[in-house]
Amino acid sequence: MQDTEPYSKQTGVDALTPLELPQVDVGVFGGSGFYDLLDDATEYRLTTPFGAPSDVVTVGRIGDRTVAFLPRHGRGHALPPHRINYRANVWAMKMLGVTRLIGPSASGSLQPEVKPGDFVIVDQFVDRTQARADTFFDGSAPEGVPFFEGRGVVHVSAADPYCPELRALAGESCDRLGISAHKSGTSVVIQGPRFSTRAESQWFSRAGWEVVNMTQYPEGFLARELELCYVNIALITDYDAGVDSAQAVTNKEVMDVFAQNLEKLKALLYDLIPRIPRERYCLCGSALSAAEM
Numbered sequence: 084m085q086d087t088e089p090y091s092k093q094t095g096v097d098a099l100t101p102l103e104l105p106q107v108d109v110g111v112f113g114g115s116g117f118y119d120l121l122d123d124a125t126e127y128r129l130t131t132p133f134g135a136p137s138d139v140v141t142v143g144r145i146g147d148r149t150v151a152f153l154p155r156h157g158r159g160h161a162l163p164p165h166r167i168n169y170r171a172n173v174w175a176m177k178m179l180g181v182t183r184l185i186g187p188s189a190s191g192s193l194q195p196e197v198k199p200g201d202f203v204i205v206d207q208f209v210d211r212t213q214a215r216a217d218t219f220f221d222g223s224a225p226e227g228v229p230f231f232e233g234r235g236v237v238h239v240s241a242a243d244p245y246c247p248e249l250r251a252l253a254g255e256s257c258d259r260l261g262i263s264a265h266k267s268g269t270s271v272v273i274q275g276p277r278f279s280t281r282a283e284s285q286w287f288s289r290a291g292w293e294v295v296n297m298t299q300y301p302e303g304f305l306a307r308e309l310e311l312c313y314v315n316i317a318l319i320t321d322y323d324a325g326v327d328s329a330q331a332v333t334n335k336e337v338m339d340v341f342a343q344n345l346e347k348l349k350a351l352l353y354d355l356i357p358r359i360p361r362e363r364y365c366l367c368g369s370a371l372s373a374a375e376m
């Protein structure tokens with residue numbers, strides 16, 4: 084375990100070379116049941132201007148890439164979705180120099196053809212959360228952080244909130260590994276911790292949306308605000324309450340699918356991460372240039 088110095092001006096994201104921090108290529112957020120990824124990793128306890136991340140960040144290697152892993156609920160699932168400090172988690176990745184972020188999440192299906200065990204490479208979200216700290220630009224930027232200096236009111240576009248490059252690469256990895264995947268889909272993000280009522284679930288389903296989840300907002304959008312590429316992979320565990328599926332599923336079947344999804348996800352990450360080009364050709368890295376008033 085390496086404890087870094089408390090956050091200081093020298094660790095602002097425009098001066099990202101404090102000696103004690105490694106330079107990381109790719110960040111991965113772990114979701115429910117997904118608490119470790121890397122062997123022989125070094126742990127870092129980071130401090131951010133937005134508070135502490137959910138847990139220590141582990142840094143190791145996959146292929147020739149340096150990868151940082153952070154379980155968004157904390158190890159042991161200590162934090163429910165509405166209590167996660169999403170800003171601290173995303174900022175911690177930025178502090179490490181991450182430009183590509185992968186945020187998989189266990190999700191429910193809203194459509195019969197999106198089956199338990201399928202993966203969905205989400206391209207849109209619908210935000211049904213409440214009162215989460217969902218922007219870095221709330222008019223009270225932390226002082227002395229170079230990233231915020233000179234920036235006034237900022238409205239970042241969320242029209243296409245996920246990185247098209249990472250989405251395409253993730254879809255290719257699913258094909259390479261024979262994982263049944265939907266290459267697009269809309270994720271409804273509910274506040275939790277309760278699940279949807281049947282009426283809510285049927286409403287989302289009739290709107291044509293594919294998956295339901297509790298953590299995709301604001302995590303992915305906060306990454307965009309920091310000009311990081313972000314991709315979500317929705318790991319379908321079961322059908323949501325209001326979806327008519329062909330057969331009832333038992334709790335054991337749900338848990339089996341959940342465990343199988345995690346194994347497939349790890350294989351996908353080990354295939355995907357080394358294939359991410361070092362250069363970015365998407366527009367994620369200039370998201371702020373058109374966003375300031």
Ligand SMILES: [Zn+2]
Nearest residue numbers: 246312365367
């Ligand atoms: Zn991108």
